[in-house]
Amino acid sequence: MTFELLSPTIQKKIWDMEWRQFTPIQEAAVPVLLQKRHCLLMAGTASGKTEAAFLPILSALEKAGQTGRGLQGLKVLYLSPLRALINDQFERIERLTDTLDIPLLKWHSDVSRSKKMTWLDNPSGILQITPESLESLLVNHTEKVPRLLQDVEFIILDELHAFLESDRGLHVQSLLHRMRRYIKQTPVMVGLSATIGSPEIAQHYLHADAPDEVEVLNPGDGKRQIFLQADYFGKENATLPQTLVRDIYDLTKDKKTILFCNSRGQVEELTHKLNETGSKLGGPLYTKRYYPHHSSIDKGEREWIEGQMRSTHLPLTVVSTNTLELGIDIGSLDLVVQLDATYSVSSLKQRLGRSGRREGADSYLMMYATEEEDLVQAVAVTELLFDKWIEPPEPRRDVYDLLFHQILALCTERQGVFRDELLDEIAANPTFAGLSSPRVRELLEWMFSEDWLEVVEGKCIPGIQGERLVRSRDFYSVFKSPALYKVMHGTRLVGTIEASPLVMPGETVLLSGATWEITEIDDKRATVYVTPAFDGKRPIWLSGGRQVHPQIAEKIYAIYTGTEDFDYLHPRAWHRLQEARMGAKQQGFEPGVRVLREGARSLTLHDFAGTRRQNALATILRGWLRELELGLTVKQSAFSITLEGGEIPDGFAKKLVTFLVEVLTRKAELKYLMMGRSAEAEGGPPTKFAEYLPLNIQRWIEDEIERDVEGLRFWVQEQKWKSIRGSSS
Structure with a gap:
């Protein structure tokens, strides 16, 4: 029995928390991790993947700590793509460790320097960190890195699919290779994800030397059913029609809901219109029930909204971009709503998984389309989801930009590297193993010629240009961050907005669920000052493009040229699909x-x-x-x-x-x-x-x-x- 495999203290903790049973992924993971085998844990959102990893790991650490020496050094390195996810998971892990002698530290920019330095002098237990903070740690604390990493036994990568789908994942892969120089024994690799299209790619990512040694645990989500419907309301003058807003309002006003949109502008427009509708129908007694959530809203406000969603039992809706797509806990939901088609099947699965969190509960999803292409794409993505197809990760190969970054980081971390040793290191790193050797040497020679690198006492170190770049605050991340203005109303930080020629005095912007008029711009301080606006002028907001996978595009064409009916389509959507098919035939x-x-x-x-x-x-x-x-x-x-x-x-x-x-x-x-x-x-x-x-x-x-x-x-x-x-x- 799985429960009996765990340590007595962990068993007591489970009794105290009044758990009735383990989830399928927990049943599968506990015996594997207790045997210290690499594994990929695949299960839906809110399936208990975090506990599936930590229950056996904590049991193993507790038993090791009872050998007389106590727990020595950092044992578990937990990597997460988001600070917010680290904060959320910190509370969950802390509930498991509060009666154990296993320290837990989160390390990111919101944690005080003094707390970090105190821990770094005597590292132990569990460290939660982002890739960027880990890079900073390796580069800026070179003398402490060997002792810090030598005792690591487990490395956990949360939301693994988010790494596999981006350059950050290649960065993490390189970091993992660099760290293993200091780790005494091969660490147990653990990946957590709800959506991975090709597990074999994840296996190679977690343990490139022997991918087959990574066990894939995917027990399914039990008997949970999916209930969904798709409806159609065409846009009016490029804005969301009031009929759509009213339909969403009527559907969500008495429920706890998350409403996903594909852009920040859409989030703000819909939030504003839903609260306007509520105010008109509810009168003076109406209390705000719809809150926006995206990366440009002040962090404090986002965290307050997340807290409200977790704690309240009253009807409340958060309107969000993909900032709530990953595993941040927002409690149990009655419903998930998607406005316009997701760009990927993976994203639809993540969002759908946000509902049905309660034991025995089913998942409910309502989709709305506002354009023909979005309706057809919504059907295509849904059908691929039903076919159990998910986009396979497609990591880049010509990663010379990342190689440039990692050469500078590595030469700084090691306080200089001999040239032949550096070339061997690059060839052994799985991130760069596929690069052409002549091109790698060409890049290296160019870095010397342009003073990115220089040779001192036979070792390669950053040159004047390289040193300047490494010591810049923006060095540690490999992704671009757009230039941002802070948006201030008096002393209140409303959020941020991307710098653009459209941002000028007199323009209006929707942000944090309200409309603001720009009164002043301070370019030196990168600050926009605003006052509440009431003129109804359509606010500015920039939105990025979208990528469509070939399989989705093929499925969209099949929907256009097919005759199949889909029982989840509302009559409005069904009629619009028939019109679209007729147009395609013409x-x-x-x-x-x-x-x-x-x-x-x-x-x-x-x-x-x-x-x-x-x-x-x-x-x-x-x-x-x-x-x-x-x-x-x-x-x-x-x-x-x-x-x-x-x-x-x-x-x-x-x-x-x-x-x-x-x-x-x-x-x-x-x-x-x-x-x-x-x-x-x-x-x-x-x-x-x-x-x-x-x-x-x-x-x-x-x-x-x-x-x-x-x-x-x-x-x-x-x-x-x-x-x-x-x-x-």
């Missing part, structure tokens, strides 16, 4: 065929290839068109590419397809890729540290991030094409 769409629609002055290729493949296709076409000198330009939308601005020669569609097949089959696309890239004026360096690198290396990085040429090559050869004459509008 455009010539049919299963298994891609359409090129030729007009007199334009040609549209309805590709449905996915964002990165389409970007590669558009770039190659730009290069080709420059060579042909036809005066045509390339315009992209989510699922099509249009050539316009000049006369379309007869038979041009066939010529285009022949060109694509031949150039991609011969792998001769590089010429056109280069020509097409030079024609694109927008955008800067593709990543944070790419801006320091030579232009040719920046181009390699940009191509991999923005354009999937290999995927395009395969896609083009698999397609059947149909050309139709007529308007391509």
